[in-house]
Amino acid sequence: MIAVFKREFKSYFLTPIGYIVLALFYAFLGFVFYNYYSSGSPDIVSVVSAPSLISIFFVPILTMRLICEDRRQKVDQALLTAPVKLVSVVLGKFFAAFAVYALCFAPTVLFELIFATKVKMNSMSYFYALLGALLLGAALISIGMFISCLTESPAVAAMLSIGVNLIAYLMPYFSDLVKNQKYFGWLSKVFEKMAFMNAYESFNNNIFKIADVLYFLSIMAIFMFLCVRFLEKRRWS
Numbered sequence: 001m002i003a004v005f006k007r008e009f010k011s012y013f014l015t016p017i018g019y020i021v022l023a024l025f026y027a028f029l030g031f032v033f034y035n036y037y038s039s040g041s042p043d044i045v046s047v048v049s050a051p052s053l054i055s056i057f058f059v060p061i062l063t064m065r066l067i068c069e070d071r072r073q074k075v076d077q078a079l080l081t082a083p084v085k086l087v088s089v090v091l092g093k094f095f096a097a098f099a100v101y102a103l104c105f106a107p108t109v110l111f112e113l114i115f116a117t118k119v120k121m122n123s124m125s126y127f128y129a130l131l132g133a134l135l136l137g138a139a140l141i142s143i144g145m146f147i148s149c150l151t152e153s154p155a156v157a158a159m160l161s162i163g164v165n166l167i168a169y170l171m172p173y174f175s176d177l178v179k180n181q182k183y184f185g186w187l188s189k190v191f192e193k194m195a196f197m198n199a200y201e202s203f204n205n206n207i208f209k210i211a212d213v214l215y216f217l218s219i220m221a222i223f224m225f226l227c228v229r230f231l232e233k234r235r236w237s
Contacts, residue, residue: 004084004092005099008066012100017065021058025104028054033111042115048108048129049204052197055137056169058104060161062097063144064154067227072152086231090224094145101137105130125206132203135216136196140165142223149230171195 012018032050036043051058112126144161151157175191192198199212 001088001092001095004089005096008093008096009099011065012062012096017061018100021061021100022104025051025054025058026107029105029107029111033107037114042119042121044108044112044115044121044126045129045204045206047111048105048126048133051104052133052136052200053169055101055133055140056165057162059097059101059137059140060144060158060165062100063141063148063161064158065148066093066097066145067148067231068150068152068154068157072154086228086235089231090145090227094141094220094224097141097145098134098138101141102134105133122206128203128206128208132200132212135203135213136200139196139216139219142220142227143168146223146226146230149227168194168196172197 012021028051029047033047036047108126108130112121112123115121140161143164144157147160147164148154148157151160171191172195175188175195179188181187199209199215202209202212
């Protein structure tokens with residue numbers, strides 16, 4: 001797993017992808033921080049949670065090449081026939097993408113320290129917001145990685161991931177849309193349970209729920225399991 005992790009993590013910075021993602025993410029975070037700081041509102045939670053929407057578009061850029069690029073370059077057979085567990089391969093690729101995603105939030109530590117010099121801060125609020133952002137990103141990475149298994153085109157994988165992410169993001173809207181429908185009202189509860197943002201908002205509201213953590217961990221486990229099964233099918237086909 002460590003060898004796969006190192007290979008994938010380095011690959012982000014052997015191409016412009018890693019630098020572009022980090023630069024754009026840092027620019028966005030800096031802009032949000034500047035607006036709150038200049039207005040005299042030391043709201044670190046809002047700074048951390050602001051990128052949640054753009055993560056829908058940035059995470060697919062990180063995941064689009066994870067598996068399909070190996071297929072496109074015809075080097076996937078080396079991984080599939082190597083004496084290594086496919087679980088280790090999937091985990092190595094997942095943690096490489098997650099490490100880059102986590103680096104995107106590195107400036108928030110500095111922002112928290114700057115705010116703390118001005119007013120008394122609740123460090124747990126920052127911790128909860130950051131944990132929620134990382135869990136949301138991890139769930140989106142697992143979904144994007146599975147979609148990357150389904151095609152040989154990174155561009156197609158990115159577009160499909162963005163589409164799935166948008167649907168997940170809009171689940172609360174779909175829930176409200178069918179809530180009062182005579183025959184489809186029952187779908188409201190289904191959409192509500194599937195809504196990422198409902199679980200994510202709890203962290204931003206300084207509420208820590210084991211159920212919300214397990215929700216994101218379950219999504220990660222399900223889609224990584226699907227990745228492993230897909231690669232196993234290709235190994236024996």
